[in-house]
Amino acid sequence: MTVLLDPAEIPLSLYIHMPWCVRKCPYCDFNSHAVPNGALSLELEQQYLQALLADFETQLEFAQGRKIHSVFIGGGTPSLISAQGYQWLFERLSVMIAFEEGCEITLEANPGTVEHDPFADYLTSGINRLSIGVQSFNREHLQRLGRIHSSDNAIESIQLARQAGFKRINVDLMHGLPEQTLEQALFDLKLAVENGATHISWYQLTIEPNTVFFRTQPVLPQDETLEQIQLQGEQYLKAQGFINYEVSAWRKERPSAHNLNYWQFGDYLAIGAGAHGKVTQPDGIYRFQKTRLPKDYLAKVPAEHGQWKRIAxxxxxxxxxxxxxxxxxxxxxxxxxxxxxxxxxxxxxxxxxxxxxxxxxxxxxxxxxxxxxxxxxxxxxxxxx
Missing domain, CATH: 1.10.10.10 (Winged helix-like DNA-binding domain superfamily/Winged helix DNA-binding domain)
Known part of the structure; x- marks a missing residue:
């Protein structure tokens, strides 16, 4: 037996997917594609932003009177899009569905590859939280992971974000990397903490299908080493005042409003190539997915809601x-x-x-x-x- 659902009681977030990156990493199974000709042209940026706007318009009925609770811009590498482009987008999105006061807007960025504009410009555009994809500060591990930044790039990006005025900075780190030692894993955490991360997403590398690592398996640390990395890493973060509020999430500030909404089974609209959404209607809960390939997404504007399915x-x-x-x-x-x-x-x-x-x-x-x-x-x- 089910009761009639009231969407008004459920927070509504927005996920925006930017599908391009500079280069595909060997462990990545996300919907990301190398940017055409090594750089995103202004023409392609504008075409994609217009498509996002049209996509959003098809989802207005799902709002059911709600405001946007949080926004997360993922990828790919979202910082390939200009700060001016984001400001243009936010202004038009918020006219169609109002954003809550103080709405958390997170941008994923890669260290050393804030490709388009300085951090300060993204802050001015309305983005108020950064998630920096460091993964490791170790040169050899970065090379094995196919990352295009250096350890110095990673440290500098955190420091520059703080200097630009960002108060909320998440750093993504992976552990259990190929041939990683306990000391190397702990040093990665130490550098993130000492350079000003206010939130750390710390998760173990998993080998996913349809990745280079799946086809050519790297040598990963032994189970005993993985256990010690987990144990001593947790002890270190706790000693530094971080709170482990989710399996892989550690915070010194308030939790990520966007991720918390996911974990509390909230709703989220989804725009962009390959974006996934979940919406509650009075008669049930539905999931949908947008076309994955950027060229297909742009070929039919607005993109249809693929795999539209009511959850049984x-x-x-x-x-x-x-x-x-x-x-x-x-x-x-x-x-x-x-x-x-x-x-x-x-x-x-x-x-x-x-x-x-x-x-x-x-x-x-x-x-x-x-x-x-x-x-x-x-x-x-x-x-x-």
Missing amino acids: AEELPFEFMMNALRLNEGVESKLYTQRTGLPLAEIEPILNGLRQKKLLLDDPDRIACTEQGHMFLNSVLESFL
């Missing part, structure tokens, strides 16, 4: 928990019904069973993993399938 009621418990249980504090129990339309009573036997096994907190008002539950998160999630 029997799939919702797993979908909700797959996100919510990544948060260390979990979510309030009442959020389950509010975000899925399903009565909590239907999954109470599963919740109680997991609480008895000490995998979930013994708290009827909150759904959250215990420390042991986080260690066996996949097994916990399988209970909801």
Whole structure:
């Protein structure tokens, strides 16, 4: 049995995908494509921004009276687009659907390749949070990962972002890199912290299908080394005042509003080649995807909502928990019904069973993993399938 959903109670974010990058990395399975002729022309930038605007217009009905809660610009390398282009885009998007006051707007940027404009110009355009894709400060590891920046570039980019006036700077770091030692992994964290990161996304390298690394497997650290990297890395970040609020997310400031909305099973519009969206309507929850290839996306403006699919009621418990249980504090129990339309009573036997096994907190008002539950998160999630 489902209850009628009220979209007005659910935050609405916006994801914008910029599909081009300077060069494709061997570990990357994202929808990214080498930029034509090594640089994004003004003509192509304007054509793409116009397509984004037309795409957004087709999604106005999904807003259901809501304002935009947060914006995340991912890629690819979004800083290939000019700050002036973003300002132009934000002004027109916010006319169609208003942005909340203080709306968090995050831009992904690569160190040493803020290809178009200085950080200060992006801040002026309305972007108020940066996510810098460092991955490692080690020269050899950067080469193995196919990154085009140096350690000096990475350090300088964080410092320049701070000097430009950015108060919120996330640094993406990977660990468990090919032939990486414990000392090297910890040194990466140390450099990010000492140079002013206010938020760190720290995650282990996984080898994904359809990547160069999948076809030519690199030599990865032994399990014992990976365990020590995780253990000592967590100890270091905690000692530096960082809070681990999600499996791979550490903060010294407030959480990322955009990612928090994902993990709390909120809604998000999606514009751009290959962008994925999730929207709640009174009769159910829907997912959709935009055309992946930039040339196809631009060939038909506005792009259609591909793979438009209503999430079946029997799939919702797993979908909700797959996100919510990544948060260390979990979510309030009442959020389950509010975000899925399903009565909590239907999954109470599963919740109680997991609480008895000490995998979930013994708290009827909150759904959250215990420390042991986080260690066996996949097994916990399988209970909801």
